[in-house]
Amino acid sequence: MLAKRIIATAVALSMSVAVLASGCSIFGADGETAEIKNAADTYFSKLIKGKNTAKYVDAGSVTEPDYTDDQWDVLGVVTSKAEYEIKEIQGSKKEGKAKVKIEFKYVDAEDIEDDLKKPTLNELLDAIEAAKNTETETIKLDLVYVDEEWLVDLASDEEAKEFLKTIVDSIDLGGSKPTETEPTETTPADTEPDITSSESSESKETKESKESKESKESKQSSSGNGTIVNFDEMNFYINGKKYTLGKTTLQEMIDDGVPFDKNDIKHADDIVEKNHQLSSFSIELGEYLSAQVYVFNDTDGDLAAKDCYVNEIYLPIYEDRKQDVLTFDFSMDLTVDDIKASCGDPDDEDTYDSDDGTYHSYRMYYKTKSSKYMRGSSYTFEFINDVLRYIYIEYMP
Numbered sequence: 001m002l003a004k005r006i007i008a009t010a011v012a013l014s015m016s017v018a019v020l021a022s023g024c025s026i027f028g029a030d031g032e033t034a035e036i037k038n039a040a041d042t043y044f045s046k047l048i049k050g051k052n053t054a055k056y057v058d059a060g061s062v063t064e065p066d067y068t069d070d071q072w073d074v075l076g077v078v079t080s081k082a083e084y085e086i087k088e089i090q091g092s093k094k095e096g097k098a099k100v101k102i103e104f105k106y107v108d109a110e111d112i113e114d115d116l117k118k119p120t121l122n123e124l125l126d127a128i129e130a131a132k133n134t135e136t137e138t139i140k141l142d143l144v145y146v147d148e149e150w151l152v153d154l155a156s157d158e159e160a161k162e163f164l165k166t167i168v169d170s171i172d173l174g175g176s177k178p179t180e181t182e183p184t185e186t187t188p189a190d191t192e193p194d195i196t197s198s199e200s201s202e203s204k205e206t207k208e209s210k211e212s213k214e215s216k217e218s219k220q221s222s223s224g225n226g227t228i229v230n231f232d233e234m235n236f237y238i239n240g241k242k243y244t245l246g247k248t249t250l251q252e253m254i255d256d257g258v259p260f261d262k263n264d265i266k267h268a269d270d271i272v273e274k275n276h277q278l279s280s281f282s283i284e285l286g287e288y289l290s291a292q293v294y295v296f297n298d299t300d301g302d303l304a305a306k307d308c309y310v311n312e313i314y315l316p317i318y319e320d321r322k323q324d325v326l327t328f329d330f331s332m333d334l335t336v337d338d339i340k341a342s343c344g345d346p347d348d349e350d351t352y353d354s355d356d357g358t359y360h361s362y363r364m365y366y367k368t369k370s371s372k373y374m375r376g377s378s379y380t381f382e383f384i385n386d387v388l389r390y391i392y393i394e395y396m397p
Contacts, residue, residue: 036091039150040100040141047160048079058144058151070121071168074109077128078167080280082106087138093145102139106167107131113171118354120361121173122382122390126316130288139163228330229343229366229379234395236313237327238283245313245377245395250281250295251306259284259325268306272297277312278305285323291315298372298397312394319387334388339364339381360385370396 043056067075084104091098112127113119119127139160142153234245238258250268254260261282272278272295280292296311297303317332340346346364353360362383370376373396382390 032091032093033089036089036098036100036143036150037086039143040086040089040102040152043141043152043157044084044102044139044160047157048082048084048164053152053157056152057154057157058146059154059157067165067168070173071171073121074124074128074168074171075164077125078106078109081128081131082134084139091143096145098143098145098150100141100143102141104137104139105134106137107133108135109167110170113173118352119173120352120382120384120390122314122316122392124171124173137163227342228334228339230329231368231377234377234393235329236393239325240327243310245311245393246309246397249307249309250293253293253310254306261290268304270305271302272305272308273302274299278308280314281305283326285325286321289316289318289321289323291326294394296396311396312392314393315391317389317391328391332388332391334381336362336364336383336386362386372397 039056043053046053046056082105084102086100087103088101089098090100107128109124109128112131113124116123116127140156141160142156143150144153145151235242236245237243238253238256241256243253254265254268261284264281267278267281270278274297277294277296280294282290282292284290292312292314293310294312294314295305295308297308315326315332343366347367348365349363351360351362364381364383366379368376368378375396377395378393380390380392380394381388382392
């Protein structure tokens with residue numbers, strides 16, 4: 001699971017991790033050991049959730065992580081699969097200091113990225129989700145007892161953050177690199193004269209309109225109405241039942257028996273802070289195939305995840321993994337031309353081509369503005385070698 005804080009001036013990511021807390025005291029009373037363990041556990045859980053650690057560090061200010069959006073996403077998936085265990089505790093109030101060893105098990109994203117050779121973000125996230133092998137790192141924390149409170153030493157805080165940064169520091173995402181293109185201007189000298197008659201022009205327009213209509217009708221989903229981008233009603237369907245981003249709550253989907261991953265749905269009671277988004281609840285679509293939905297809390301207080309509305313859905317598409325559980329208002333065998341014919345040119349786009357010419361990715365984005373947050377609602381379609389591979393739809397109020 002990962003949570004993302006959505007605010008007007010910055011975006012911070014928050015991740016939850018399975019905690020296996022245990023410890024042994026080498027010196028110090030049992031009560032003191034428990035206090036040290038709780039302090040280390042609280043600090044480390046805040047650290048990997050991307051939250052400000054200043055309250056738990058013996059310093060007036062701390063250095064906050066500096067990641068790109070892609071690195072936040074990668075780190076979020078890595079830590080959602082990670083586990084940490086407090087293995088050893090040493091310390092006493094009398095000495096005023098303590099040492100804690102934490103065993104951290106995680107998927108090595110850089111190894112996966114190297115094997116894939118400049119993957120897109122979605123390809124890397126999928127590979128991390130599917131990975132079985134983990135790395136183990138021992139994190140050593142020094143704590144000090146100050147004003148009747150155990151705090152992490154500033155140097156330990158910086159070292160722990162530096163370690164987390166190494167997990168994603170060298171990630172090189174091929175599909176995330178836009179290819180810049182210079183705008184072109186058409187001048188009269190570049191334009192050939194129009195020699196068609198008004199009658200043939202009208203005939204051509206009528207023919208194109210008819211072909212466009214037939215194309216749209218052929219791409220219409222059995223569940224929906226054929227509309228591809230619709231910011232007024234961002235629908236998706238599970239087993240034919242309609243759900244709408246920004247309206248449907250996670251609890252409604254649970255009550256309907258949507259086939260969520262059993263481990264994910266255990267987090268339905270997790271508290272989502274205001275202006276935070278929590279992911280990911282996997283919907284099982286078939287063997288080795290799932291979609292991800294995210295919930296968002298835009299109220300003025302905290303909410304349980306199940307009471308938040310679903311505001312994002314992400315679906316990878318594979319030629320060899322067919323499913324009919326999840327559908328949209330449109331077909332999932334769309335081409336770039338189909339989308340442009342229906343929606344016009346995208347608001348943004350980026351492309352990537354491998355050096356050997358065997359890999360080409362193209363993303364097209366349709367966006368709207370939010371009056372409340374930095375980003376608004378969006379539809380993103382990603383094509384790999386001219387075939388639609390990823391659909392990503394997000395609602396923002």
